[in-house]
Amino acid sequence: MMSDAITDLFTMSKPDKKKYDDLEKTLALLGLESPNICYQCSKCTSGCEAMKLLELKPHAIMASAKDGFIEEILQSDEIWACVGCYKCFERCPQKMSPVDLMYVVKNWAVASGKQLPGDYQNLLQNLLSTGYTQSPMDVSDAKGKTVTRNSLGLPDLFKPLDLQKFTSIVSQLAVEALK
Numbered sequence: 001m002m003s004d005a006i007t008d009l010f011t012m013s014k015p016d017k018k019k020y021d022d023l024e025k026t027l028a029l030l031g032l033e034s035p036n037i038c039y040q041c042s043k044c045t046s047g048c049e050a051m052k053l054l055e056l057k058p059h060a061i062m063a064s065a066k067d068g069f070i071e072e073i074l075q076s077d078e079i080w081a082c083v084g085c086y087k088c089f090e091r092c093p094q095k096m097s098p099v100d101l102m103y104v105v106k107n108w109a110v111a112s113g114k115q116l117p118g119d120y121q122n123l124l125q126n127l128l129s130t131g132y133t134q135s136p137m138d139v140s141d142a143k144g145k146t147v148t149r150n151s152l153g154l155p156d157l158f159k160p161l162d163l164q165k166f167t168s169i170v171s172q173l174a175v176e177a178l179k
Contacts, residue, residue, distance in 0.1 A: 015068025044088035054081040058098035
């Protein structure tokens with residue numbers, strides 16, 4: 001539960017009641033629960049794919065949100081580590097969704113003009129210029145043999161027929177999503 005008596009000793013900031021209320025309203029619109037029902041069991045973190053590689057701690061994000069430190073979450077690079085696997089939601093006994101909370105906060109960060117991390121910028125640039133988030137590539141198996149999509153029996157990938165129209169539509173959707 002958010003308290004005015006709490007101070008973040010690293011930044012000396014206080015909880016932001018308005019941003020917390022905005023977060024609760026946004027989550028409610030999405031049919032999601034308030035961070036207040038999280039009782040910090042850490043089951044979300046124990047199954048987090050990003051925790052294994054990048055030390056993302058969904059339960060810590062939930063604790064910060066619960067305490068009203070939304071701005072600190074917005075400024076954190078941790079939110080960008082989430083891979084969106086939804087294991088945190090699946091493991092939560094309260095059916096909380098740290099992943100959805102992070103999506104909301106990421107959208108707010110982008111809408112406020114925060115710079116996207118380099119990997120996201122590369123992904124978006126590649127999507128807009130090629131139609132793919134990552135260019136298809138051949139890989140080598142354990143024996144060093146080159147493996148292609150065809151050798152695996154996978155279908156050919158198709159680029160958008162009109163890349164300029166595709167780019168225009170994706171850009172328009174992005175702008176509308178930020179309104």
